[in-house]
Amino acid sequence: MDRRTLLKALSLSGFVALGSGSVLRQVNLTDKLQKSFGMGALQGQWAATNLQHGMEDILPTQLSEALSVAHQEAAAQAVAAGSTNAETRTRYFESVFDDDYFLPEEKRATMLLAYQRLDRLQSFVGHGNFNLLSFDEALRFARNYPDIGNFTQAEMDFLDELYHIDARLYGFYGDRVLDTLTSKVNKDDVQSVGRTGHYLFKGKSSVFYDRLLSKVGDDLVLTSGVRSMVKQMHLFLAKAEQSAGNMSKASRSLAPPGYSYHAVGDFDVGKVGFGYRNFSDDFAETDVYKRLQDLGFVEIRYTTDNNFGVRYEPWHIQVS
Numbered sequence: 141m142d143r144r145t146l147l148k149a150l151s152l153s154g155f156v157a158l159g160s161g162s163v164l165r166q167v168n169l170t171d172k173l174q175k176s177f178g179m180g181a182l183q184g185q186w187a188a189t190n191l192q193h194g195m196e197d198i199l200p201t202q203l204s205e206a207l208s209v210a211h212q213e214a215a216a217q218a219v220a221a222g223s224t225n226a227e228t229r230t231r232y233f234e235s236v237f238d239d240d241y242f243l244p245e246e247k248r249a250t251m252l253l254a255y256q257r258l259d260r261l262q263s264f265v266g267h268g269n270f271n272l273l274s275f276d277e278a279l280r281f282a283r284n285y286p287d288i289g290n291f292t293q294a295e296m297d298f299l300d301e302l303y304h305i306d307a308r309l310y311g312f313y314g315d316r317v318l319d320t321l322t323s324k325v326n327k328d329d330v331q332s333v334g335r336t337g338h339y340l341f342k343g344k345s346s347v348f349y350d351r352l353l354s355k356v357g358d359d360l361v362l363t364s365g366v367r368s369m370v371k372q373m374h375l376f377l378a379k380a381e382q383s384a385g386n387m388s389k390a391s392r393s394l395a396p397p398g399y400s401y402h403a404v405g406d407f408d409v410g411k412v413g414f415g416y417r418n419f420s421d422d423f424a425e426t427d428v429y430k431r432l433q434d435l436g437f438v439e440i441r442y443t444t445d446n447n448f449g450v451r452y453e454p455w456h457i458q459v460s
């Protein structure tokens with residue numbers, strides 16, 4: 141792969157918009173990544189992992205780490221240049237800020253154990269079913285199958301607290317959309333979508349998706365649909381683990397459990413074969429995204445200037 145292609149692959153959010161002074165950093169980072177692994181290999185690896193584990197919205201760890209370094213420098217420059225903290229946070233979402241909220245040290249081990257148990261649960265039930273799994277069902281599977289193992293009291297307390305915490309503590313200002321930890325997705329209300337392993341709510345969401353598909357064409361794919369409380373917990377904890385317990389950083393990329401509009405109708409779309417780049421700014425450069433915008437009736441939930449404290453997500457379609 142030539143450098144130009146590689147640079148393009150790295151042009152994730154905020155990364156290409158740093159100005160001419162940043163060229164050196166991009167090249168350094170590219171060299172570093174090129175030495176560690178080919179981007180093609182990484183993309184293939186991610187696609188395989190994504191299919192197995194349903195890790196939508198989570199960048200590969202190596203790429204996330206590389207992006208963190210780039211964002212850290214860019215964020216410092218932006219602040220020095222007088223950009224407001226809120227703008228800088230959402231633009232350089234992988235950066236660490238002074239007032240980010242970190243999970244207290246004594247809870248880190250419990251978070252990891254809870255995350256790993258959810259991970260085993262997902263492998264056990266399959267990632268399609270996991271999208272719809274309720275908290276009560278999760279507890280039942282864990283209790284009945286030794287391969288998963290019962291949640292400990294400490295893990296239960298941790299997950300309960302994770303759900304009940306006011307996400308503004310993290311710097312996340314979206315609305316809470318689920319009102320109990322045990323809320324269920326009614327299986328009669330959803331339908332599976334092709335071979336994606338994802339589901340959409342019947343009615344408004346599925347009608348809207350079909351309409352997009354017919355207007356945009358077969359290049360459009362559903363990359364994440366209905367997500368239960370448990371599914372959102374797993375995704376959020378994956379990002380929180382990747383972020384070393386920085387809950388604010390996690391919440392700039394993923395809504396905390398209970399705050400995700402995926403629970404009430406929103407969905408993510410991508411371009412077929414575009415891999416993890418469907419969850420980067422690069423998606424906004426695709427013909428699929430451009431065709432979506434040309435339709436004139438497609439709303440993106442998390443725009444560049446959103447007030448939720450969330451990164452720009454050109455792939456996340458607002459329905460609910």
Ligand SMILES: [Zn+2]
Nearest residue numbers: 364407408456
């Ligand atoms: Zn989404």
